[in-house]
Structures are given as structure tokens and as C-alpha cells.
Amino acid sequence: MPANLPPQYFEAERRFRNASTPEEKIQALESMLSIMPKHKGTDHLQADLRRKIAHITEEAEKKAATSRKSFYIRKEGAGQIALVGLPNTGKSLILASLTNVHPEIADYQFTTKSPNVGMMPFENIQIQIVDLPAVNMYESRIWSNSILRNADLLAIVVDLSNNPVEQADITLKELENMAIVPENRNAEDSTIGLRTRKMFIIGNMGDLDLDDAGVKSLQSKYGRLFDSIKVSADSKENLEELKRQLFAYLDIIRIHTKSPGVKVDLTDPIVLKKGATVKDAAESVHKDFKSKLRYAVLWGSSKFDGQRVGQDHILRDNDVIELHI
Ligand SMILES: Nc1nc2c(ncn2[C@@H]2O[C@H](COP(=O)(O)OP(=O)(O)O)[C@@H](O)[C@H]2O)c(=O)[nH]1
Ligand SMILES: [Mg+2]
Numbered sequence: 001m002p003a004n005l006p007p008q009y010f011e012a013e014r015r016f017r018n019a020s021t022p023e024e025k026i027q028a029l030e031s032m033l034s035i036m037p038k039h040k041g042t043d044h045l046q047a048d049l050r051r052k053i054a055h056i057t058e059e060a061e062k063k064a065a066t067s068r069k070s071f072y073i074r075k076e077g078a079g080q081i082a083l084v085g086l087p088n089t090g091k092s093l094i095l096a097s098l099t100n101v102h103p104e105i106a107d108y109q110f111t112t113k114s115p116n117v118g119m120m121p122f123e124n125i126q127i128q129i130v131d132l133p134a135v136n137m138y139e140s141r142i143w144s145n146s147i148l149r150n151a152d153l154l155a156i157v158v159d160l161s162n163n164p165v166e167q168a169d170i171t172l173k174e175l176e177n178m179a180i181v182p183e184n185r186n187a188e189d190s191t192i193g194l195r196t197r198k199m200f201i202i203g204n205m206g207d208l209d210l211d212d213a214g215v216k217s218l219q220s221k222y223g224r225l226f227d228s229i230k231v232s233a234d235s236k237e238n239l240e241e242l243k244r245q246l247f248a249y250l251d252i253i254r255i256h257t258k259s260p261g262v263k264v265d266l267t268d269p270i271v272l273k274k275g276a277t278v279k280d281a282a283e284s285v286h287k288d289f290k291s292k293l294r295y296a297v298l299w300g301s302s303k304f305d306g307q308r309v310g311q312d313h314i315l316r317d318n319d320v321i322e323l324h325i
Contacts, residue, residue: 009035022060026145027138029053030177050179050194057145072146077119077126078271079250082147083202084175085157086167087134090204092116093233094157095131098243103131115143122247124267125254135174145178153198153249154180160203160214160230165221168201182225200249201228202242207235253317255281260297264320272315279311282323292325 009032016028033049036042061072073080083091092103099118116131130147133140148154156171158164175181183196201222203215215230222228229245231238253276254269270284278296282289299305300319315321 004037006035022056023138023141025056026053026141029056030138030141034173034177053145053179057142057149060142061146072150073115073117073128073130075128075150075152077128078122078252078254079152080128080130080150081153081155081246081250082130082132082151083155083157084132084135084144084148085171086136086159089157089159089167090233091131091157094202094204094231095129097233097236097239099129114140115147120243120246122243124269125247125271127246127250135171141178148175148178148180148197149195151197153200153246155200155202155246156226157202157204158218159205159208160218161205161208164203164214164218168218168222184225198249198251199226200245201226203228203230204233206230206232206237208232253315253319255315256318256320257281257285258320258322260322260324264299269318276315277311278309278313278315278321281315281321282311285323289323289325294324296324297322 012028012031012035016025016032019025019028029049029052033046033053036046036049038046083094085091095116095118096102098120101116101118103116114133118129118131119126120129130151132144132147135144137144154175156168158167158171172182180195180197182199201218203209203218206215209215209230212230215228218228227245229238229242231242233239251274252271253274254271255276256264256266256269258264270281272280272284278298279290279293282293282296293311295308295310296313298307298309298313298319298321301314301316302309
């Protein structure tokens with residue numbers, strides 16, 4: 001037992017022991033984590049608490065799965081992006097403006113008690129957007145924990161007109177209490193048991209940040225860790241640019257396959273991770289193609305259009321390939 005734990009820690013521990021629901025248990029464990037001084041001497045205890053949180057979350061997920069209620073949102077489309085932030089930052093309105101889903105939107109707190117999911121069309125693909133309950137809402141912790149730990153990208157939503165730096169601080173702190181930290185955070189302070197996630201900041205209510213003071217303050221504090229973008233879900237300002245950036249952050253490429261002598265269909269690409277090769281594309285078309293592939297003909301990232309390339313050629317977004325077996 002490390003020294004110097006304040007009395008509030010033991011109070012939270014007592015709440016943990018008396019808790020009857022998984023939400024209450026997680027909330028107590030998270031308070032213990034946030035109260036605990038962070039240094040080498042508490043590394044093990046921190047990791048232990050994070051393991052407990054992960055374990056309780058997973059147990060609750062399993063239980064829910066057997067009762068046919070799931071906390072897991074099946075990924076659909078080219079990637080899953082979770083909107084995370086404090087109440088009233090406009091998460092639900094952002095979802096409504098990017099997709100054709102219309103969640104409840106209100107200027108009182110905590111409207112969103114369970115996640116809303118929609119598909120955002122981007123050029124020739126669809127990207128899944130999940131609007132989560134406010135990050136400081138403990139009643140829906142299990143939802144948030146499981147989705148945030150698995151999403152491809154976390155978009156932190158802040159209200160630019162109302163001290164956005166402080167909102168980002170609180171949101172990141174809440175995420176850290178769930179053992180989720182930004183992927184590009186300084187490697188030195190990484191502790192065991194943490195889940196790293198790619199993150200990005202959406203500065204919403206741009207229509208109320210007339211002199212850019214909000215977005216500038218964000219960039220000066222967080223510019224080295226994250227990109228941030230100023231948008232307005234209400235006046236629709238900058239939403240097209242937001243879509244482009246969300247796509248770019250997913251680190252995916254779109255590949256169009258065609259048969260010899262047939263015109264290519266550009267409306268239904270296969271989606272692969274950045275860095276994928278001709279071999280990966282062949283495999284995703286059909287698992288047998290990987291071994292049978294002799295060569296591919298490529299339009300796009302080759303030196304010239306229609307060039308023959310080998311299995312290890314690295315593909316780029318919107319390449320067209322013809323697979324020859
Ligand atoms: N002026 C302005 N109001 C917004 C904007 N986005 C959301 N709102 C309003 O802010 C309130 C909270 O929005 P909501 O999407 O429910 O926030 P959530 O709690 O984060 O889901 C609603 O009254 C919205 O109409 C925006 O870009 N500009
Ligand atoms: Mg909402």
C-alpha cells in the first residue's frame with residue numbers, strides 16, 4: 001500500500017465496496033484513480049484499478065450480451081468515430097448535421113442517455129458516427145467505456161464560446177480515468193493498462209467564436225498533441241472540411257478493383273488501412289486470391305497508368321487495380 005493516499009481515496013474505496021451496480025463500482029474506481037497521486041510508487045495500484053475497471057466493464061458487456069442488450073456498437077462502413085465531450089457542446093447536433101439521424105437535441109444537460117449512431121456519407125464511402133452520452137455522466141459509463149475503447153477515432157467536442165481549453169482538459173481527464181489516453185502522448189508517462197486512441201478536437205459553436213479567441217486558445221494549449229477544427233453544427237460552417245479531416249484521420253485508403261476490359265465502378269471501393277499492398281487488396285477481394293495472384297495492373301500510384309505491379313506494391317487512396325490470377 002503506497003503512502004500518502006488522502007482520506008478521500010479511502011472514502012471512494014468504501015463506496016466501491018458498498019456499490020451494488022457496475023456503474024457505481026466504476027464510478028468509485030475512477031474517483032480512486034483521479035484522487036491518487038500519480039508517481040512511480042503508485043504505478044501498480046493505478047494499473048490494478050484500471051484492470052478492475054476494464055474487468056467490470058467487460059463483465060457487464062457479457063451479461064448484457066446474453067440478455068440481448070449490447071453495449072457494443074457493431075462497426076459499419078469504413079470506420080467508427082465517437083463524439084465525446086461535456087453536455088451541451090453540440091455532439092447530437094453534429095451527428096444530425098453529418099448523418100441523416102435526428103437525435104434529441106436540447107439546451108438542457110444530459111439529453112443523450114444512450115448512444116445515437118448514424119452513417120456519414122463521404123464521397124464514395126460511409127463512415128459511422130457515434131454520439132455518446134456526456135463524458136462526465138456516470139450512469140452510462142459502461143456504454144461509454146466500451147465504445148471509446150474500441151472506436152477508430154475519438155473526436156473531442158468542445159463549445160468554443162465557453163472556455164474550450166477547460167472543457168478539453170476535463171474531457172481528457174475523464175478519458176484518462178477510463179484508462180484511455182491520446183496515441184501521440186509523450187511515451188515517457190505511459191503506464192501499464194492504458195488504452196491509446198487517436199484523438200482530434202472539434203471546436204463547435206464556431207458561430208459564437210467571432211474573434212477566433214476560442215479556437216486559438218485550444219491550438220496554443222493542445223496544438224502539439226492534436227489538430228483542432230472550428231465548426232458550427234448550427235450554421236453548418238466548415239462541416240465539409242470536418243468530413244475531410246475525419247476521413248484523413250481514419251488512415252484508410254479506397255481501392256477500386258476492376259475486371260479486364262470492363263469499365264471501373266468508382267462507387268463501391270474496398271477500404272484498407274493506409275500502407276496496404278496489392279496482396280492485401282487481393283486477399284480482401286477473396287481469400288484465395290492472395291496465393292493465386294500473378295500480377296496486378298494499376299492506375300493511380302504506379303509510374304504510369306496501366307503499369308504491371310507486384311504483390312508488394314503499396315497502394316494509395318483511390319487507386320484502381322485489375323487482379324490477374
Ligand atoms: N449557436 C450554436 N448552437 C449550437 C451549435 N451546436 C449545437 N447548438 C445548440 O446547443 C444545444 C446543445 O446541443 P446538443 O447537440 O443537444 O448538445 P450535446 O449535449 O453535446 O449533445 C442545443 O440547443 C443546440 O441547438 C452551434 O454550432 N452553434
Ligand atoms: Mg446529446
